[in-house]
Amino acid sequence: MMKRRDFLxxxxxxxxxxxxxxSAIEIVSPGEIFADRESGTxxxxxxxxxxxxxxxxxxxxxxxxxxxxxxxxxxxTWVERYVMTKEGKVWADTPKGARDGFTTNKIDLxxxxxxxxxNEEIQKAFFVxxxxxxxxxxxxxxxxxxxxxxxxxxxxxxxDRQWCIGCGYCIMACPYGVRFFHPVYKVAEKCNxxxxxxxxxxxxxxxxxxxxxxxxxxxxxxxxxxxSKVIRTGRVGVIKDEYGTxxxxxxxxxxREVV
Amino acid sequence: xxxxxxxxxxxxFVTPNEYIYWSIQIVMYPFMTGVVAGAFVLSSLxxxxxxxxxKEIARFALVFSLALLPVAMMPxxxxxxxxxxxxxxxxxxxxxxxxxxxxxxxxxxFAIVASEIWFVYRKFIVxxxxxxxxxxxxxxxxxLWHLTYSVLTLGSYDxxxxxxxxxxxxxxxxxxxxxxxxxxxxxxxxxxxxxxxxNALWMTPLMPVIFIMSAIVSGIALSMLTYIVVMExxxxxxxxxxxxxxxxxxxxxxxxxxxxxxxxxxxYLLFFLIFAISLExxxxxxxxxxxxxxxxxxRRVIYGKDFFDIFILQYGIGNLVPFILFVIPGxxxxxxxxxxxxxxxxxxxxxxxxxxxxxxxxxxxSGFMHYVMPIIPHDMETFNEGLFGAxxxxxxxxxxFWGLNKVFPAFREI
Amino acid sequence: MKSxxxxxxxxxxxxxxxxxxxxxxxxxxxxxxxxxGYMYGWHNMNDEQxxxxxxxxxxxxxxxxxxxxxxxxxIMRTPHxxxxxxxxxxxxxxxxxxxxxxxxDRGRAQCLRCHYPLPYPTSGRQNxxxxxxEEHNPGAECSTCHDPHNPNLEGMK
Numbered sequence: 165m166m167k168r169r170d171f172l173x174x175x176x177x178x179x180x181x182x183x184x185x186x187s188a189i190e191i192v193s194p195g196e197i198f199a200d201r202e203s204g205t206x207x208x209x210x211x212x213x214x215x216x217x218x219x220x221x222x223x224x225x226x227x228x229x230x231x232x233x234x235x236x237x238x239x240x241t242w243v244e245r246y247v248m249t250k251e252g253k254v255w256a257d258t259p260k261g262a263r264d265g266f267t268t269n270k271i272d273l274x275x276x277x278x279x280x281x282x283n284e285e286i287q288k289a290f291f292v293x294x295x296x297x298x299x300x301x302x303x304x305x306x307x308x309x310x311x312x313x314x315x316x317x318x319x320x321x322x323x324d325r326q327w328c329i330g331c332g333y334c335i336m337a338c339p340y341g342v343r344f345f346h347p348v349y350k351v352a353e354k355c356n357x358x359x360x361x362x363x364x365x366x367x368x369x370x371x372x373x374x375x376x377x378x379x380x381x382x383x384x385x386x387x388x389x390x391x392s393k394v395i396r397t398g399r400v401g402v403i404k405d406e407y408g409t410x411x412x413x414x415x416x417x418x419x420r421e422v423v
Numbered sequence: 424x425x426x427x428x429x430x431x432x433x434x435x436f437v438t439p440n441e442y443i444y445w446s447i448q449i450v451m452y453p454f455m456t457g458v459v460a461g462a463f464v465l466s467s468l469x470x471x472x473x474x475x476x477x478k479e480i481a482r483f484a485l486v487f488s489l490a491l492l493p494v495a496m497m498p499x500x501x502x503x504x505x506x507x508x509x510x511x512x513x514x515x516x517x518x519x520x521x522x523x524x525x526x527x528x529x530x531x532x533f534a535i536v537a538s539e540i541w542f543v544y545r546k547f548i549v550x551x552x553x554x555x556x557x558x559x560x561x562x563x564x565x566x567l568w569h570l571t572y573s574v575l576t577l578g579s580y581d582x583x584x585x586x587x588x589x590x591x592x593x594x595x596x597x598x599x600x601x602x603x604x605x606x607x608x609x610x611x612x613x614x615x616x617x618x619x620x621x622n623a624l625w626m627t628p629l630m631p632v633i634f635i636m637s638a639i640v641s642g643i644a645l646s647m648l649t650y651i652v653v654m655e656x657x658x659x660x661x662x663x664x665x666x667x668x669x670x671x672x673x674x675x676x677x678x679x680x681x682x683x684x685x686x687x688x689x690x691y692l693l694f695f696l697i698f699a700i701s702l703e704x705x706x707x708x709x710x711x712x713x714x715x716x717x718x719x720x721x722r723r724v725i726y727g728k729d730f731f732d733i734f735i736l737q738y739g740i741g742n743l744v745p746f747i748l749f750v751i752p753g754x755x756x757x758x759x760x761x762x763x764x765x766x767x768x769x770x771x772x773x774x775x776x777x778x779x780x781x782x783x784x785x786x787x788x789s790g791f792m793h794y795v796m797p798i799i800p801h802d803m804e805t806f807n808e809g810l811f812g813a814x815x816x817x818x819x820x821x822x823x824f825w826g827l828n829k830v831f832p833a834f835r836e837i
Numbered sequence: 838m839k840s841x842x843x844x845x846x847x848x849x850x851x852x853x854x855x856x857x858x859x860x861x862x863x864x865x866x867x868x869x870x871x872x873x874g875y876m877y878g879w880h881n882m883n884d885e886q887x888x889x890x891x892x893x894x895x896x897x898x899x900x901x902x903x904x905x906x907x908x909x910x911x912i913m914r915t916p917h918x919x920x921x922x923x924x925x926x927x928x929x930x931x932x933x934x935x936x937x938x939x940x941x942d943r944g945r946a947q948c949l950r951c952h953y954p955l956p957y958p959t960s961g962r963q964n965x966x967x968x969x970x971e972e973h974n975p976g977a978e979c980s981t982c983h984d985p986h987n988p989n990l991e992g993m994k
Contacts, residue, residue: 213960214959214960214961215961216960216961216962217951217960217961217962217965218950218955218960218962219950219951220950221920221921221924221950224924225895225923225924225928228894228895228927228928229893229894229895229928230891236424236425237424237425237428237439238425238439238440239439239440242438242439244438247957254789255436256436256787256789257436258436258438258439260439261439264946264950265946265949265950265951265953266950266953266955267946267949267950267953267970268953269954269955273434273435274432274433274434274435274437274790275432275433275434283956286957286958287958288957288958288959289955289957289958289959289960290957290959290960291957291960291962294438301877302877303620303621305876305877306519306520306876306877307519307520307521307522307618307619308517308520308879309511309512309516309517309520309521309522309523309525310508310511310512310514310515310516310517310523311515311517311868311879311880311881312511312880313880314871314873314877314878314879314880314884315873315877315878316872316873316885317871317872317873317878322880322884322885322888324880324881324884324887325884325887326881326884326887327508327511327515327865327880327881327884328504328505328508329503329504329505329508329509329511329512330503330504330505330508331499331502331503331504331522332444332445332502332504333520333522333615335440335444336444336445336619336621336622337619337620337621338621339620339621339786340786341438341439341440341441341785341786342440343440344425344426344440344442345425345426345427345444345504347424347425347426350426350504350505351504351505356888359888359889359891360888360889360890360891360892360893361893363889364893366893366897367897369894369895372895372897372921373895373921373923373924375919375920375921375924375951376919376961378961407620407621408620417959423786423787423788423789510863513856513860514860514863514864515864515865515868515879517875517879519875519876519879534845534849537845538845538846538849541845542845545841577841577844577845577848578844579841579844581841586840586841589840589841589842590842593842
């Protein structure tokens with residue numbers, strides 16, 4: 165009795181030992197951890213809020229280009245409206261992400277309520293397009309438990325639709341609210357600067373659709389790139405940099421009310 | 424329809440993609456994990472610190488924590504948009520994510536609890552297996568039982584005094600190792616929330632500690648409640664049969680043991696309850712005093728929108744009332760039952776107020792979201808993330824315990 | 838060691854070994870930390886190809902110009918020259934093959950995206966001519982009177 169058991173035990177150990185090469189335990193090779201980026205491209209975005217008119221053509225184009233269901237109340241990019249009154253009140257809204265633009269001066273307060281702001285009460289008002297910041301240190305990628313979202317060598321953060329488990333942790337971790345669940349594929353979805361377009365030498369759909377040149381894309385590593393020049397030499401701001409994410413969407417004409 | 428849209432109401436300035444993505448199942452997850460960890464810590468109080476008075480409840484709490492273990496995973500699985508891919512956290516774990524560690528910690532913890540149970544029950548397993556082997560003309564069921572127990576012996580039939588002594592030492596070691604692992608399992612559930620820097624309410628290093636303390640509270644409370652229910656059933660059976668029942672000689676003896684165990688356990692419950700509340704209040708005071716940029720919206724959530732949920736339901740009914748109930752001298756079973764149910768409710772509300780409360784304000788700091796829990800399910804999504812999904816998670820540990828109790832009798836003298 | 842004490846450990850090690858072997862089989866080819874390191878670059882390399890191959894739908898006005906040069910050059914002389922054809926005509930996709938005809942968005946809402954009066958100080962919007970849609974021929978399609986390709990008031994139909 166004892167012998168048979170011993171035999172079983174030793175053979176089990178032996179089989180396990182033989183069948184278990186070191187690579188099975190290895191999760192990542194050490195060389196890769198310390199690998200440095202030497203790629204010549206780092207995509208960045210520049211938004212000129214002075215030029216934005218809130219037409220929302222960028223949102224429309226984005227949804228159609230990237231197959232985000234048009235009627236679903238989620239979007240990769242959106243436009244916010246900020247209205248500051250002479251009394252010091254701040255009103256802001258983004259009805260349907262401004263997919264249809266802003267065709268009323270009433271501020272959408274949600275749940276069917278609206279705030280009427282008379283034009284003569286307005287101190288200043290403007291529009292701010294929002295999209296993924298393709299952070300240098302993306303918290304959404306850090307928290308993905310399975311490696312389904314990642315940063316490509318050129319800085320763009322992508323989502324692997326075949327691998328995402330749909331836990332929603334990345335959505336929670338993003339300080340900018342750019343992530344959501346794709347209504348069809350049931351996986352995390354986000355703006356990727358139209359990765360398919362920029363890799364073919366095209367402009368992202370929103371950049372191309374903007375009639376006023378409020379949206380621009382460029383390569384920060386290229387000193388001759390016009391966007392890169394503005395960011396290097398001009399006065400630009402970013403949104404919510406207190407999280408240490410190093411957002412890579414730069415804004416001209418940002419105001420303190422913008423969140 | 425976008426995920427989350429069906430149960431989220433938006434008010435004022437909320438960005439388009441914001442919804443209550445983590446709903447009732449993510450409330451259930453830390454609640455159930457907490458109960459597991461707490462039940463294990465309770466059983467360890469006897470095994471490690473040798474608190475003899477807890478002997479009766481310790482073994483039960485151990486088996487119960489094994490029954491609860493799979494249920495800690497269940498809500499996570501149910502809430503995944505791609506439940507079939509859940510296994511990926513073992514295949515390509517990304518350890519910079521707090522969730523990726525879940526698989527490892529959970530498995531280690533499972534191994535510890537299962538091994539501890541094996542050592543506690545080894546004598547019983549061997550004796551049962553041997554008794555069944557001796558028996559002539561076994562029925563089909565007995566043959567199955569024999570097979571089960573034979574496998575459970577793992578091939579060792581040694582129940583000499585020396586071997587039993589070794590078992591006891593092993594139990595003690597495992598129970599000792601188990602405490603930090605249990606705390607880690609749950610503390611890191613707190614870490615999952617506490618480390619989300621984008622969320623103003625969640626982000627605090629106190630979160631893991633607060634989670635552990637309230638976990639132990641809820642684990643003790645649920646163990647006490649289940650213990651009382653089981654003892655009452657046995658008393659009822661004993662009274663009906665008017666004969667001796669299993670280990671106990673009389674109805675009075677059952678009652679006596681029960682009251683004794685409950686009184687001792689409630690003292691530990693009180694201790695951890697005070698600890699948990701102190702930490703939570705510290706967190707609240709600190710946020711108010713430092714009043715960072717986000718405090719304005721947090722204040723409006725804590726003292727405004729969620730005032731009833733936090734101060735009436737959680738702190739009032741869930742903490743203060745049971746506190747008073749336990750402190751008044753001459754604790755009775757009935758009072759204990761009311762007390763532990765309220766404590767469990769209080770811990771549940773704490774999870775609710777963290778998980779749902781943390782998502783009830785917008786990243787813009789000037790908008791709110793309200794969670795309307797789906798009651799009647801009309802598809803898989805509203806079942807999983809609704810009342811019935813939560814109830815399913817709530818009931819499962821008792822079903823599992825019922826099954827486990829047949830293999831490892833949690834109450835019989837062994 | 839004859840003792841039974843380590844038996845659960847053997848079971849655990851066996852389970853772990855099986856799990857690791859299974860894991861190794863299941864990790865997709867191409868998975869690794871790649872350029873961005875383990876924290877930010879842990880992914881399947883093949884997925885980058887998926888996104889690079891994603892179909893392009895908006896082809897830009899230059900693509901339209903290849904066949905509709907007349908329309909293109911006439912609109913380019915007007916203030917509407919800044920607007921991409923596809924903003925009103927929809928994404929070209931594989932037009933003229935698929936779809937052979939593009940739907941045209943002639944709705945008032947399309948024009949009001951820019952021409953609804955929002956004279957916001959500090960915003961480019963204040964410079965765009967606008968009409969109050971509730972007073973300016975409500976219900977009528979803008980293109981009944983205005984030519985979107987020649988929006989100047991002299992170009993009125």
